[in-house]
Amino acid sequence: MATKVINFKMEEDDIIEMKNVADVFNLSVTDFIKNAINEYEESLKSDPFYRLSAYVKEASASESKEILSSLEKMSDDDLKIVSKKRFTV
Numbered sequence: 001m002a003t004k005v006i007n008f009k010m011e012e013d014d015i016i017e018m019k020n021v022a023d024v025f026n027l028s029v030t031d032f033i034k035n036a037i038n039e040y041e042e043s044l045k046s047d048p049f050y051r052l053s054a055y056v057k058e059a060s061a062s063e064s065k066e067i068l069s070s071l072e073k074m075s076d077d078d079l080k081i082v083s084k085k086r087f088t089v
Contacts, residue, residue: 049085
């Protein structure tokens with residue numbers, strides 16, 4: 001897989017803290033950031049919102065069956081929207 005360089009802004013104090021933590025674990029800052037992003041990405045991917053969104057590849061037959069089975073067991077009260085999340089890409 002190709003590697004690309006990206007730039008992003010962070011508060012200077014956060015950068016210093018990140019470098020300190022990476023040093024303790026003998027990690028490069030790049031590896032520290034990649035590990036953190038991968039872990040955060042996996043936690044978001046396990047969120048039901050992500051799993052049910054249109055941005056996910058089509059579910060397999062067994063995954064669809066599992067989702068529909070779970071939805072069929074829910075009452076109208078269970079399906080009531082209680083909070084919203086907005087993501088900007």
